[in-house]
Structure formats: C-alpha cells, structure tokens
Amino acid sequence: MSVTIKDIAKSLNISYSSVSRALNDKPGVSQETKNRVIEQAKRMGYQPNDMARGLVKKQSHTIGVIIPDIANSFFGEVTEGIIEAANINGYTIFLCITNWDIDIERKYLKTLQEKQVDGIILKTAKDNYESKYKDIITVPYIILEGRSIYDINLVEVNNKRGAYIGTKYLLERGYKSIAFAGGSKDSHTNMQRVKGYISALEESSIKVDKDLILFNDFTTKGGYDLAEKLLNNRKKIDAIFAGNDVMALGVLDYATSHGYSIPDELGVLGFDDIFYAELPQIQLTTIYQPKYELGRYALEILLQEIKDKENAINKHIILEPRLVVRNTTK
Amino acid sequence: MSVTIKDIAKSLNISYSSVSRALNDKPGVSQETKNRVIEQAKRMGYQPNDMARGLVKKQSHTIGVIIPDIANSFFGEVTEGIIEAANINGYTIFLCITNWDIDIERKYLKTLQEKQVDGIILKTAKDNYESKYKDIITVPYIILEGRSIYDINLVEVNNKRGAYIGTKYLLERGYKSIAFAGGSKDSHTNMQRVKGYISALEESSIKVDKDLILFNDFTTKGGYDLAEKLLNNRKKIDAIFAGNDVMALGVLDYATSHGYSIPDELGVLGFDDIFYAELPQIQLTTIYQPKYELGRYALEILLQEIKDKENAINKHIILEPRLVVRNTTK
DNA sequence: ATGAAAGCGCTAACAG
DNA sequence: CTGTTAGCGCTTTCAT
Numbered sequence: 001m002s003v004t005i006k007d008i009a010k011s012l013n014i015s016y017s018s019v020s021r022a023l024n025d026k027p028g029v030s031q032e033t034k035n036r037v038i039e040q041a042k043r044m045g046y047q048p049n050d051m052a053r054g055l056v057k058k059q060s061h062t063i064g065v066i067i068p069d070i071a072n073s074f075f076g077e078v079t080e081g082i083i084e085a086a087n088i089n090g091y092t093i094f095l096c097i098t099n100w101d102i103d104i105e106r107k108y109l110k111t112l113q114e115k116q117v118d119g120i121i122l123k124t125a126k127d128n129y130e131s132k133y134k135d136i137i138t139v140p141y142i143i144l145e146g147r148s149i150y151d152i153n154l155v156e157v158n159n160k161r162g163a164y165i166g167t168k169y170l171l172e173r174g175y176k177s178i179a180f181a182g183g184s185k186d187s188h189t190n191m192q193r194v195k196g197y198i199s200a201l202e203e204s205s206i207k208v209d210k211d212l213i214l215f216n217d218f219t220t221k222g223g224y225d226l227a228e229k230l231l232n233n234r235k236k237i238d239a240i241f242a243g244n245d246v247m248a249l250g251v252l253d254y255a256t257s258h259g260y261s262i263p264d265e266l267g268v269l270g271f272d273d274i275f276y277a278e279l280p281q282i283q284l285t286t287i288y289q290p291k292y293e294l295g296r297y298a299l300e301i302l303l304q305e306i307k308d309k310e311n312a313i314n315k316h317i318i319l320e321p322r323l324v325v326r327n328t329t330k
Numbered sequence: 331m332s333v334t335i336k337d338i339a340k341s342l343n344i345s346y347s348s349v350s351r352a353l354n355d356k357p358g359v360s361q362e363t364k365n366r367v368i369e370q371a372k373r374m375g376y377q378p379n380d381m382a383r384g385l386v387k388k389q390s391h392t393i394g395v396i397i398p399d400i401a402n403s404f405f406g407e408v409t410e411g412i413i414e415a416a417n418i419n420g421y422t423i424f425l426c427i428t429n430w431d432i433d434i435e436r437k438y439l440k441t442l443q444e445k446q447v448d449g450i451i452l453k454t455a456k457d458n459y460e461s462k463y464k465d466i467i468t469v470p471y472i473i474l475e476g477r478s479i480y481d482i483n484l485v486e487v488n489n490k491r492g493a494y495i496g497t498k499y500l501l502e503r504g505y506k507s508i509a510f511a512g513g514s515k516d517s518h519t520n521m522q523r524v525k526g527y528i529s530a531l532e533e534s535s536i537k538v539d540k541d542l543i544l545f546n547d548f549t550t551k552g553g554y555d556l557a558e559k560l561l562n563n564r565k566k567i568d569a570i571f572a573g574n575d576v577m578a579l580g581v582l583d584y585a586t587s588h589g590y591s592i593p594d595e596l597g598v599l600g601f602d603d604i605f606y607a608e609l610p611q612i613q614l615t616t617i618y619q620p621k622y623e624l625g626r627y628a629l630e631i632l633l634q635e636i637k638d639k640e641n642a643i644n645k646h647i648i649l650e651p652r653l654v655v656r657n658t659t660k
Numbered sequence: 661a662t663g664a665a666a667g668c669g670c671t672a673a674c675a676g
Numbered sequence: 677c678t679g680t681t682a683g684c685g686c687t688t689t690c691a692t
Contacts (some may be wrong), residue, residue: 095425132674382685
C-alpha cells in the first residue's frame, strides 16, 4: 500500500541503499542520482517509516511525559513548555495523564518504555514513589517537582523560598497572625512551602502556632473548608497563605461570602500564579512559578542526558519564584 | 543491552518463535513451556519492543492529536477526554500544539504519519484548510470542531443552536438590545454562533443591526476592546453575547471598571463554560459545551474507522450545548 | 507442539 | 559512486 524505498529503487532501477543515502543526505551518491531519487520520492508520495528507522537506529525521537492532570492550568502550562521545547529539538511527546492514580502511573511507565521512548519526564502522583522507580525505569528520566534525591535528575521551583518570600511580605504589610492553609501532607512541594512559611515567622521571632497550619486537598473546596476552620478559631487571624492558587480561590470564596473585607480585615496569598489569578475579578496576590520554563528545562536536561548518556551527571535544577502583588493583600 | 525474545529463547534452548507464541498467548505452545517462558521473561526483565511489533503488524496503537493551544482550558478538557478514552482502549497519544500556526500544523501532520500513527484527531488552526488536507493525510482522521464536509469525519457542538438558545434566553429575560462580540471571522464555529444569534432575533421579529455584531480575537483583550466599542456606540445596548467565555471575561472587565451594573444595566453571556466561569467571583452565565465528551467521541469515532477501515462510512457527530444560568444575566 | 525461515522498512557495513 | 548483505526485534507461515 504505502510506498517504501524499495519501491522507488525499483522504479529507478538502482539499489535501495542508494535511495536511502540520497534521501538522508549521506555521502556516497552522485548529485544526479540524488536529484532523481528525491524527485521520484516526491512523485510517488514517499513517506519515511520512523518505526523502521527507529528499530535500526535504536532511537525514536520521542519523549514520554507523565503528569497527574492536564485540565489544571498549572500542568497545562508546564506541558506547553515541554512540548514547544520538544518541537524545537525534533522530538514528539507521548502525553499520559494519571489522574493522581499510582497504578495508572506505573502502567504508563511500562507502556512508554515498550514504545521505545528515548526518555521520560515524570511528575509522580505520590512523591515518595520516585525512589521506587529506579529499577523500573531503564531509560533516562527526570522528575518534575518532587522530592530531591541526588542520583535522579530533577527540575523544581524553590518552594521553600517562595513561601518564605510570601510570608515575609505579609509580615511587612502589617499582618500579625498568619495561617497556612496547605495542600496534601504527602506532597513534598507542599511541605517545602510550610518550611518556608515557618522560617519566615521564626526569623521575625514570631512563635509558630501549629493550630494555624492545616492541610487539605489542593482544591478550591479544600481551601474553602480550611478557611472556615481557621476563621472560626478562637484565635484572631488576619491573613491566610494558601497552599496554591486554587486553594486561595476557595479561601477567598469563604471569606467574602462571610463578610470578611479583603484585604484589610483578611489578607490572602496564593502560590502558582495560574492564569485566572490575574483576572480583574480575582486579582490574587500570589507567588509566581515559572511554569513554562519548568517544562522547557525538564526537556532540555533530559535531552542532554539522552545525547550523552555515558558520562551524564545528575542534575538538579532549581528555578526561583517571585512575589506578584495584586489586590488580596494590603 | 536490553533483553529480546532471542535472548530468552537461547537461555531456554527453544526457538524464539515459541517464545513469541508463549508471550502473546497464541495457540501452539504447551502449557509447560509457556509457563517457563513467562517466568524466564520476568526473571530476565524482558520488555517487548513495540516498534518491532508495529513494524510487522503495521499498527502502532498510537493516535496523533493536533490542537492549537493546551493552556486554554477548553482544549485542555477536550484533550483530557481524548486521552482517557485512548487509555481505556489501549492507545497512546502523541500531543502536538500548533499555537494557531498553520505551518507548524502541516509539519506535525507529516511527522505524525512518519511516526506511523494509526489515526489523527485534528483541530485546525484555520478551518478552511480542512479540505486541503484530504491528500496530505493518508491515515484515518477526524476533525474537531470545524467546517462540516460530508466526506470527512467530524465531531462538533451545535454552535448555532447554542447561540440561539442563549439569545432567546436574553430576550426572555427582557433584554432589548443585544450585541454580539464575536471571535475570529475565520472561525467556522464562531460564524455558526453568529447565525444562531441572528436566527433567534429574527424569530422574535427583531431587526438585526449589523453594527451590533463585531469581531475580534478570541481573547480576554479581544472581548475588552469590543465591549469598549459597543458601549460607546450611540445605540443603547443592554446585553452582550460574547463569542466565548474568555472574551466574556474581557467584556465583564470593561463593563465593571466603567461603572456598568451587571446584570441589570448590562447582561453578559459567554460560550464554553470553562472552569473559571463558575468561580464565585465570576459566576458567568454561559452556554455549556460538553468538552470532555467532545474529546471522547472524537477518539471513539476514529477508532471505529481504524478498526473497520474497509467499509467505514463518514460520521458527523453533533453534541448539544446547554444554557447555564449564573449571575451575569438577570 | 515446535523449529526454521521469511519479511516488515530501514540503516550501515562491506565489496566492488 | 553504487550494489549486496546483514540485521534491528518481532510475528507469522510453513514444515516437521
């Protein structure tokens, strides 16, 4: 059905290795036959078969990407960074979504390797699984935003510093009693943010009150519920640092619908700077993460390792976050 | 380096065709050797090579998906539907992002076919290019949300009806002078929405005023600028139907920051029902599109054609939209 | 039930 | 410069 180099060799009465050489711009063909081959290939509608090529060259120019959720705009932007960088480098992406399910994740890991991907970019559904994958993953790979282990490549944002900067800022603006409405306790990222928050308080000699540090899902509802708990505490709270922007939205929802005036009575700070944080109706003060760059670096580091697997050293890239001041803080 | 069926055949002193049979659960092997093979495969850490398999079976169990933008949550959700359906059916997705660039789109089309995808799901950057692809695309494919041509598979939402329902609703709620702040004139989808808007007006014997139908980019800024134009018209406008939710956000932004009270003085209606339309701070009345289903159907229709290429008939799936009433209309 | 062998489409030695 | 050949890892047909 589809035309192969053999077909075009036959039609030109030359050997098919010459065709291969001509098509791949390899030395060893006269300019003349080269031209004839190229023209004939076009005329016959020849399309190279990358599987056959990959089989002999042992590389697919394909990267597997495993993330928990694509509808979440944070991962959406990271993925965009990955894909664009891949495109520039002539790689194509297999995208896999785990829905935070560790079994699906493991299945994808297997499938991707059977498909002969040249490498894998992985955001685990559970950070503590990373180390377990060392034997399972036999191709170069890199972890996106996870626990840092010295012998695994990693790209992440400096979460601790981000939370430190944010807390510091709230303090400067005069907020006295700052709570932390965090996400999942299993999330390494999240716990780093807690550490940053604590270190800022300690630096200002403020006693850390464990009752003001709560955890819940990384969702809008998670934020809403924590706000309810925190604001109905007997302690007076004048600011809430949310585990991420989506949670901050929930905090905002509870606070405004229960009569708290923002930012004076209550300051709210998020983390991520997702797209809708800057909507005029929201204007959330937050910690910006370089999402696109996160993706781009992940791919580029991975490519480096793929290209020089022999003497590759493990890399640990840390991108710095930034405070973005909007209207939910005074 | 990696272990093949030959290796495990050698280690067991049997032919490698037997190994293949055992591993693939094919008849022609005794239960005993089968067990031995499977066990040995596990012990040696055997991973099948899908490229080699694909080469002989002439199928990759891989689908190419080409969309303009993944950070846009509309496409994000559609993609999620595609990927989950693919996962269920044992297919993996090559995701390609065109950034609305027709040249990148064409390049991806080529790459995907060289990679031997079994089929392609395509949302074109420019709707009028669909027909030009008939010769270029040699595998089964399906268009997502585009112009409808009888001999090409298509999955779309009934945009005309969606706009009709929306306009009808605005009329019922007492709005008298409704403008349409549309997206790109090149977008077939967009023009269908205009048609629905017009048909609702005509049905109510309202004269269609061409000055109230404007076009711009499908972006927040696009909506903002159109709102400015429309509201500074000499005509009194009391409702704006935006081309999509992102534009509606822009309309909302302009209107509120210029003192229009919503929904009484000005009603605003969107299209899509993207995630943040329902945020408490936004509460946008809009036309819901079944995005996830759109993706799921696209994949399933495509799979049908792949599986029965011979006598496949072209399909044209139209999903119905739904009005979602929130707070930007009275 | 098992093995031998051909071949998927291609690249890369090796001869000539 | 060109052709012949082997082989990537696998499935499948044909003998045995």
